[in-house]
Amino acid sequence: MTKMTIPLGPQHPALKEPVNFSLVLEGEQITGSTVNLGYNHRGIEKAAESRTYLQDIYLLERVCGICSHSHTTCYLTCVEEIAKAEVPERAKAIRTIVAELERIHSHLLWLGIAGYEMGFETLFMYSWRDREQVLDCLELVSGNRVHYAMNTIGGVRRDITPEQKTEILRRVSILEERTKYYIKLGTEEATVLARTQNVGLLPHDVAMNLGTIGPTGRASGIKCDVRKHEPYLLYGKLDFKEITHDTNDVFGRLVVRVLELVESYKIIRQVLNYLPDGPIAVKVPAKIGPGEATNRYEAPRGEDIHYVKANGTDKPERVKVRAPTMANYVAVPYMLNSGYLADAPMTIAAIDPCMSCTDRAMVYDTKKNKVRIYGWDDLRKLGIEHYKKRGVDFSKL
Amino acid sequence: MKIKDKLILWSRLKSPWLLHFNSGACNGCDIEVVDALTPRYDLERFGVVLKSTPRHADILVISGPVTRQQVKRLKRIYDQMPAPKFVMAVGACACSGGVFDGCYSVVSGVDKVLPVSIYIPGCPARPEAILDGAVKLLGALEASSK
Amino acid sequence: MSEFEKEEKLKAQLEDKFGGAISDMIIQRKDRVWFEIKAEQLVELMNFMKTGMGFNRVSTITGVDEGEKLGAFYHLTDENGIVTVRAKTPRTDPHLPTITGVFPGAEPYERELADMFGIKIDGLKPGRRYPLPDDFPTDQYPLRKDWKVGDAYPEEKTSPATEAK
Numbered sequence: 001m002t003k004m005t006i007p008l009g010p011q012h013p014a015l016k017e018p019v020n021f022s023l024v025l026e027g028e029q030i031t032g033s034t035v036n037l038g039y040n041h042r043g044i045e046k047a048a049e050s051r052t053y054l055q056d057i058y059l060l061e062r063v064c065g066i067c068s069h070s071h072t073t074c075y076l077t078c079v080e081e082i083a084k085a086e087v088p089e090r091a092k093a094i095r096t097i098v099a100e101l102e103r104i105h106s107h108l109l110w111l112g113i114a115g116y117e118m119g120f121e122t123l124f125m126y127s128w129r130d131r132e133q134v135l136d137c138l139e140l141v142s143g144n145r146v147h148y149a150m151n152t153i154g155g156v157r158r159d160i161t162p163e164q165k166t167e168i169l170r171r172v173s174i175l176e177e178r179t180k181y182y183i184k185l186g187t188e189e190a191t192v193l194a195r196t197q198n199v200g201l202l203p204h205d206v207a208m209n210l211g212t213i214g215p216t217g218r219a220s221g222i223k224c225d226v227r228k229h230e231p232y233l234l235y236g237k238l239d240f241k242e243i244t245h246d247t248n249d250v251f252g253r254l255v256v257r258v259l260e261l262v263e264s265y266k267i268i269r270q271v272l273n274y275l276p277d278g279p280i281a282v283k284v285p286a287k288i289g290p291g292e293a294t295n296r297y298e299a300p301r302g303e304d305i306h307y308v309k310a311n312g313t314d315k316p317e318r319v320k321v322r323a324p325t326m327a328n329y330v331a332v333p334y335m336l337n338s339g340y341l342a343d344a345p346m347t348i349a350a351i352d353p354c355m356s357c358t359d360r361a362m363v364y365d366t367k368k369n370k371v372r373i374y375g376w377d378d379l380r381k382l383g384i385e386h387y388k389k390r391g392v393d394f395s396k397l
Numbered sequence: 398m399k400i401k402d403k404l405i406l407w408s409r410l411k412s413p414w415l416l417h418f419n420s421g422a423c424n425g426c427d428i429e430v431v432d433a434l435t436p437r438y439d440l441e442r443f444g445v446v447l448k449s450t451p452r453h454a455d456i457l458v459i460s461g462p463v464t465r466q467q468v469k470r471l472k473r474i475y476d477q478m479p480a481p482k483f484v485m486a487v488g489a490c491a492c493s494g495g496v497f498d499g500c501y502s503v504v505s506g507v508d509k510v511l512p513v514s515i516y517i518p519g520c521p522a523r524p525e526a527i528l529d530g531a532v533k534l535l536g537a538l539e540a541s542s543k
Numbered sequence: 544m545s546e547f548e549k550e551e552k553l554k555a556q557l558e559d560k561f562g563g564a565i566s567d568m569i570i571q572r573k574d575r576v577w578f579e580i581k582a583e584q585l586v587e588l589m590n591f592m593k594t595g596m597g598f599n600r601v602s603t604i605t606g607v608d609e610g611e612k613l614g615a616f617y618h619l620t621d622e623n624g625i626v627t628v629r630a631k632t633p634r635t636d637p638h639l640p641t642i643t644g645v646f647p648g649a650e651p652y653e654r655e656l657a658d659m660f661g662i663k664i665d666g667l668k669p670g671r672r673y674p675l676p677d678d679f680p681t682d683q684y685p686l687r688k689d690w691k692v693g694d695a696y697p698e699e700k701t702s703p704a705t706e707a708k
Contacts, residue, residue, distance in 0.1 A: 034670075041421075041464060041466065041502050041674040041675060041676065042421060042462065042464055042497050042500050042502050042503050043497075043500035043501045043502040043503065043685065043692075044497075044500070045686060046500070046501065046685050046686060046692065047497070047499070047500045058496060059496055062423045062425070062490075062495070062496050062497075062520075063423060064423050064424055065422075065423040065424035065425025065426070065427070065428060065521060066424050066425075066428065068423075068425070109428065124435075125435060125436055128431075128432065128435035128436070129435055129436040129437060131435075132435070132437050145429075145521075145523070146425040146428065146429065146521050147425055147520060147521065208599055209647060209648075210647055210648045211599065211600030211601065211602075211646065211648035211649075212648075213600075223622070229622040229623070230574055230622075230624060293571075293575075294575070294618055294625050294627060296602070296620065296625065303602065303620070305602045305603055305618060305620070305625075307603075307605045307616065307618065309607065318605070318607050318608075320603065320605040322602060322603035322652075326603075326651055326652075327600070327602070327648060330647070330648045330650065330651065464676065465676040465678065465679070466676035466677065499692065500692070501685060501692045501693070501695055501696075502675070502676065502679075
């Protein structure tokens, strides 16, 4: 059996940032892998030190387009803690609503990408069409579909009017109906099950050891939802469940995300009905500190942790951001090992990497001294063909 | 113009194939580019297809301020595209560096690395703007070929 | 301060085991404990916090440039909050032991400390640098306060835009 090493580098047809995985293959099975990052390094932490706290909000928003509200809210929780500012209840409620809308949009996005990776393109089109409902809500409330910029130091910038509230509730009802279809699809459809069950296995103890978080960790039975363990914003007062599953595979991650959608709808309804009166922001002086704080936040991909150190001027001394995918990608080599090459795209997509990029997989056959180039798309097609031969065909759905 | 050339030009203008490349973006523009394929905006009814290899593409759609790690790779991909080829810089970061202008790990703006045919500003650029940009590019090509 | 019962218990356990090696322990608020440990006892402390106190992960390691010393703050998290362990090392010869033997997930954060601050992590297995690009000079550390943007590439060499066809 020839051993081949392939690099899965950075350039992907369907979004995501650049990442490089180096896979060692024996035949079709992956026996080893390493992860190389750094293609997306932009020097944000250094830039944050030379901008004011307010300007940093807009910088940190653009750490990631899919979870931009998570990063700003987490950062501002630290800054407000150092400045000893009490954020008003109404502002917390509005932040919670936008946070949950973001979670919904992110999970629907993931569902579409997972469908696309499986070969189930109709699911991709359906879920992204439904995602437009959420983007409309966000645009209604904030003015933009991505990068909502709702936050400011001490609260939020815009209020939610009663008309907007009715509109959001109407759209959430539409989405609830559609989610029932996705739950049925995810749990009962044989072709989806064939592609997701026992793929990308990550046992509970390994996941604990590697520090896996977010839906990836929860699918391996780890209770790690920051909203439950260290409630921030209004989560301490709300009624919702922490979703965990015990199958340790991609199927578990799918189920966790779809059920989290249902919990998010519940949360939005509760907060919209509770929306208290009052101001939407408090005034915070430009010079903050000295002091330091760390805080965490449950972003759609997992625990997001920030550290801010203030030194009494209007610019921070140090801002540290650790996005959730950094903790999860360490588990990917384990998940890929002893799996098939055909399952690699699905496994990698299942951690919902907020960085993507696969360039080209180069297969070097040591015996024949030949090099073959696979693109991510080729690998994806390989996976679909591999399963078609075994009777998993999405074109009949 | 010979019939053969007219036919080739017509097919190029009526059905441009895109290659999307993320050169260190935050994903905002990327999801809007992919969004343009989804049922609400549906690029495919205009003949636009998102391809995955540079060898098949007419237009290179780039998002993100080009990070230094990506400069070599970006140039390589551009070289692999067959002529005539065009570059579309999507989003404020690709146009001029956006929020990241001045950061040490970023070469602000695609035009410092490649010749850009059309700039689409926005943070992120809306799918309608991306579509509009593509149509304007084609219009300019058609006009210049006469 | 009986409202910080859990934090007080944590404090007592640690001081009991490590005594003089721990300094500057503060309970900032609910769920937040900060203290400093001598760099030599870092791995032993991490081991104790994992096996004896149930902390399952190091969420991140923040490097901080404090002038004479370079600090690394290890943020350990569990269901009960964040405990931050500070380890300081002199700027002239920064060294810290690796904790990947205890927390394998901490590898990327340690690489970041090495790349961005120049802190040598003893015992870390060799690997590709992260997060800086391959052509970044190896003796420059961006997150140190004395490094300015522009130090790395003094003659900006980017190809001029050629005529678009």
